[in-house]
Every structure is written in structure tokens, then in C-alpha cells.
Amino acid sequence: MSTDITYAQELDKEDELNEFRHEFYQSPERLYFDGNSLGLLSKRAEQAVNTIMESWKQYGIDGWTEGEHPWFYLSEKLGRMSAHLVGAQPKEVIITGSTTTNLHQLTASFFQPNGKKTKILADELNFPSDIYALKSQLQLKGLHPEEHLIQVKSRNGHTLETSDIIEAMTDEIALVVLPGVLYRSGQILDMKTITKEAHKRGIIIGFDLCHSIGSIPHQLNDWDVDFAFWCTYKHLNGGPGSVGGLFVHQKHFGNHPGLAGWFSSNKEKQFDMEHSLTAASDAGAYQIGTPHLLSAAPLLGSLSMFEEAGIGKIRKKSLLLTEYLMNLIDTELIDHGFTIANPRDQAIRGGHVYLEHPEAARICKALKANRVIPDFRNPNGIRLAPVALYNTFEEVWKMVNILKSIMENQSYKHFENKRGVIA
Ligand SMILES: Cc1ncc(COP(=O)(O)O)c(C=O)c1O
Ligand SMILES: Nc1ccccc1C(=O)C[C@H](N)C(=O)O
Incomplete structure (x- = not known):
């Protein structure tokens, strides 16, 4: 698998659910990966x-x-x-x-x-x-x-x-x-x-x-x-x-x-x-x-x-998104102490990726400071949900690269390794 952004962009071109993304309120400078805790607002819901x-x-x-x-x-x-x-x-x-x-x-x-x-x-x-x-x-x-x-x-x-x-x-x-x-x-x-x-x-x-x-x-x-x-x-x-x-x-x-x-x-x-x-x-x-x-x-x-959209197509894209995310983590974050703690097998893998890291609480804070929204779950978990209806492969690519830079420049160390009130 290529780790180049152009590969992510190609996957987005092939995405048959592409149109739905535009129906959601997505802020251009935010990468939202918390749809498994609170999904985004759509214009239809409003x-x-x-x-x-x-x-x-x-x-x-x-x-x-x-x-x-x-x-x-x-x-x-x-x-x-x-x-x-x-x-x-x-x-x-x-x-x-x-x-x-x-x-x-x-x-x-x-x-x-x-x-x-x-x-x-x-x-x-x-x-x-x-x-x-x-x-x-x-x-x-x-x-x-x-x-x-x-x-x-x-x-x-x-x-x-x-x-x-x-x-x-x-x-x-x-x-x-x-x-x-x-x-x-x-x-x-x-x-x-x-x-x-x-x-x-x-x-x-x-x-x-x-x-x-x-x-x-x-x-x-x-x-x-x-x-x-x-x-x-x-x-x-x-x-x-x-x-x-x-x-x-x-x-x-x-x-x-x-x-x-x-x-x-x-x-x-x-x-x-x-x-x-x-x-x-x-x-x-x-x-x-x-x-x-x-x-x-x-x-x-x-x-x-x-x-x-149909749940069949949603599941198909969701599996591609989580597969792509895990592959990027394997190649880009390998040296930074993360463990992929969700099952990899498609038959038992749900819609989100669960990473574990001893510094998870402050890594989540650093992600948020960089406008990436994950959620933290006690004691050391980071949940990342790329949602089929509104997330793109390019967003996954960007998120992993932001996470990589947070780890490389150790900017997470500016935060306390303790959860906030909600996560
Ligand atoms: C598996 C599960 N059960 C129950 C709840 C709580 O449900 P509620 O607050 O909607 O009653 C949640 C999340 O809040 C959950 O993830
Ligand atoms: N209802 C909430 C209200 C506030 C903050 C989070 C929630 C969640 O739903 C958390 C979710 N159940 C979880 O799996 O962690």
C-alpha cells in the first residue's frame, strides 16, 4: 500500500458514498473522528x-x-x-x-x-x-x-x-x-x-x-x-x-x-x-x-x-477506511509505541480503530490542539472512527500524519497525561 496522499485521493474518487459528505456540517479545518461517540449534524437532520x-x-x-x-x-x-x-x-x-x-x-x-x-x-x-x-x-x-x-x-x-x-x-x-x-x-x-x-x-x-x-x-x-x-x-x-x-x-x-x-x-x-x-x-x-x-x-x-445509502455500502466503505487507517498506522507510527487493540479480522471488526498507548490521554489532547477529534477512553485508549457517510480517505491520511508529527516532535508532552471531564 502506498503511504502517499495521492493514493488516499484515488480511494476517495472511487467512493460511491461521496455525495453524502456534503450533506453534513463539516468544518474545513477540523478532522472529526468521533462519530462513534457523537455523529455530526446533517442538513437533513436540521x-x-x-x-x-x-x-x-x-x-x-x-x-x-x-x-x-x-x-x-x-x-x-x-x-x-x-x-x-x-x-x-x-x-x-x-x-x-x-x-x-x-x-x-x-x-x-x-x-x-x-x-x-x-x-x-x-x-x-x-x-x-x-x-x-x-x-x-x-x-x-x-x-x-x-x-x-x-x-x-x-x-x-x-x-x-x-x-x-x-x-x-x-x-x-x-x-x-x-x-x-x-x-x-x-x-x-x-x-x-x-x-x-x-x-x-x-x-x-x-x-x-x-x-x-x-x-x-x-x-x-x-x-x-x-x-x-x-x-x-x-x-x-x-x-x-x-x-x-x-x-x-x-x-x-x-x-x-x-x-x-x-x-x-x-x-x-x-x-x-x-x-x-x-x-x-x-x-x-x-x-x-x-x-x-x-x-x-x-x-x-x-x-x-x-x-x-444502504447499510451494505456503508459497511463496505467503513471496512476500507479502517483497513486503510490500520495500514497507515502500521507503517507510519510503528516506532512510536502504539498498539492496535481492535480485532483486524473483518468478520469481527466494528466501525472504529482502537489504539493503545501509555500516553494516550495527552496524545488525545495534542490531537485536539491540532484540530483532530478522537476520543480517549480510560485507561489508555484512543478511539478513531472514520465514518463512511462523512469521512474521507484523505482525512485519514492527514490525521495519521498529524499524529506522526505530534509523536516525532513530542508536542504531546506539553499536556498532562490525565483525562478531561468527558474524555
Ligand atoms: C454500549 C453503551 N451502552 C449505553 C450507553 C449509555 O446510553 P445512554 O446514555 O444513551 O442511555 C453508551 C454510551 O453512552 C454505550 O456506549
Ligand atoms: N452519551 C455521551 C454523553 C457525553 C459524552 C459521551 C457520551 C457517549 O455516548 C459515550 C459513548 N457511549 C462511549 O462509547 O464512550
């Missing part, structure tokens, strides 16, 4: 917020049923628009809540300790919020997390072995909750095999898709996954705090939600104001209260880009 504001302006309360996107049906509509990203039937997805509140809802609904089966299986590498939620759900059922939450260990601190996960599925496990893609190493778990093995043992299984949705394809319905949940502010570019999503397999339709509210209702019945809930007959049943419309609105714009 426009969609204006459209919802306009219906509020024009219709007041009647915006629930009037206007371009009647609010009463927006969560369902956005669910249908997201279904192809997770391989779901349209009615299996709803846009609602946040990652953590959806996990609470789904655990309250699907974790039914019974007889010997009283434990939840998770892993030791998942994002803390999921672990906090699972522990508190156990406590609500009067179960001690120290005893009832089992966390699969990682052999190398970065990845999980499918065989270790399966081995941990003992006859005491009632529920498994795992990430689809690990937030640090970017490893993709074999959701299909793990689901099959869980079901063989009579265990319900759900996945956190925060780092996989919009980055890799999924086949949740075919894989027979029981439930999944995710945020929409990373690869889906819904904006800070945008409304999350969840999937419930159609085989569970008709069950009562663990945490009910009037938006769990069948829509025809909702305004009958009865005190006994008739829950929606699809994933809509897992909604609770009034949708956060202004935080859902950007998704109308951003999801339309995914419908047009």
Missing part, C-alpha cells in the same frame, strides 16, 4: 427539526395528528425507518427512550427469575451504564448483584471469546445481555451463534447495539434475538441526547411491558382513558410516556440518508 417546530407553530395541539409528520405516529414511523438497519420487521422496532431506559424497560419485561434460573449474564467489558441498570434490576427483584450478575471475563482485556460466553450460560442463567460491538475494542460479537446457544439452554437474550447500529448490518429477526436497544446519537447522527431505539422479536408480541405507561397503549384505545391498559400489539408496547419529539425529529432526516 431541516427535520425545523419541520417539527413548524407543525408546533402552525397546529399547536393538533400537531399530534396534523402536519407533515403527525407526532402521535412519529415513534412508529421512525421505527419502520430503522428496521432495515437491524434486520427487523417494521413493527419490531420503535424509537423511544434512551439506551439505558430501554434496557431497564426490556429487563423489567424479559427478566423473569424462576426456580433455579435467577441470574443475569453480562460481560466485564460492557459500557458501565448497562451494568448499573442490570444490577439495579436485580436489586428491584430482591436479588443480590454480587451473586446474581455474572460477567464473562475477557482473556486479553479487549475482546470476548464466544466459547467463554457459551460456557457461562449455566442452568442458573435466565437472561443474557451483551453488546453487539464492544465500545472500546470495537469487537463484533457473533450475535447469531450466541443467540442460538442461549436459546438451546432456555435463556432469553438481548443486545446493546449502541456501537453497531448504522455501522454494521444485523439480522435480528433471522437470528431470533429476543430484544435489542440502542442510542441514535453515534453512527445514526441524531444529535446529542436524540431518542433511542429498541427491537422486540415478533414472537414476543402480545406480552405485557414490564414498565407500562399510557404510550404503551394500542393507539386506538389510548384516549379511551381506561385504567386497564390494552398494550400495543407490537414493539410500540415498550414505550412509556409522551415521546420527546424535538429529540426524535432529527432522525427523520438522518435515517433517510441511511435508507438511501
